[in-house]
Amino acid sequence: MTPAPPPPAAKDIGVPKDYDCAGTAIEVIYFEHRAILKFDGESVRLGPVAAASGARYQGWRADGVLIDFWGKGDTATLNVAGHDYPECTLIEAPVAAETEATSPAETPTTAPAPAVIRTYSARGNEPFWLVQADATEVRWSTADHVAADVFTGLTRTTRADGFALTATREGGALALSANATVCRDSMTGMPHPDTVVVQVDGREFTGCGGNPIDVLTPNAWTVAGIGGVAMSGRPPTMQFSADGQASGFAGCNRWTSSAVLSGEGLRIGMAAATRMACLDDTASKQESDFLAALGRVTRFDIDTNGDLLLKAGDETVIRATRTAVDAGQPEG
CATH class of the missing domain: 2.40.128.270 (Lipocalin)
Structure with missing residues (x-):
């Protein structure tokens, strides 16, 4: 029997992956049992299918067109309505942001520059939601709204028991509180380092945050x-x-x-x-x-x-x- 695709590594779950298919840009977000493909202005939910190697997913666009995405390490193939695109290659995220504002000329002498916040992910189930925060913004998405809302003006407050993030967008606000207590994903049981509460535009969501390896x-x-x-x-x-x-x-x-x-x-x-x-x-x-x-x-x-x-x-x-x-x- 042909095996089902292996689940993605924990570090890849919920993290957007950009691919270049000979000039055509696509973005894939992997979850435990599915993937979301952003292509040509649309977001398509894909489910896993059996594959001899790598991780293969298929799904239907709103107009009924079948999309097949087959990831194999740093490369992938994309088939849309029977049309094969040239081999797609993973675009590595730039690391320059990790060294910004660290030179003596750019760092204020009156107060130390804040540490750059690496990408932080948190998620919950029933309903599914996902938060991704970096040094400057927070991206918020749900199962029914996979095109992420972007909140900017991010501030971070460190507490003895964890940290808090706040960010805003026109007409709305997001606040995330992460408590450094082990949280188990309600679907998989996977332990995460933080228990998270997110408030978005007056609604409250609970879930787990951080990388399980931590x-x-x-x-x-x-x-x-x-x-x-x-x-x-x-x-x-x-x-x-x-x-x-x-x-x-x-x-x-x-x-x-x-x-x-x-x-x-x-x-x-x-x-x-x-x-x-x-x-x-x-x-x-x-x-x-x-x-x-x-x-x-x-x-x-x-x-x-x-x-x-x-x-x-x-x-x-x-x-x-x-x-x-x-x-x-x-x-x-």
């Missing part, structure tokens, strides 16, 4: 249990990075692997480990059980104590506690 990366983690069995001796450790890597101490050896977040879960690749012999059978078994459990992980969660739960479906295969120790540098 739930994992700020801490190192010390394994407390594997399959419900408490650790003995020197426990394994884990640390995750924003570039999709995981590493730590397995019990006898150092280990490293890929750690890929999708729209619905977490996959940890086959771990590579050093080849030092374990000093006793207990440590050897504990390391073997840990590495095997990593390979079973399909998602993660955070419990009420702040412990990390790595799960295979609904089963917790690894429980870990936060630690200040660098998981990549085990004690000697």
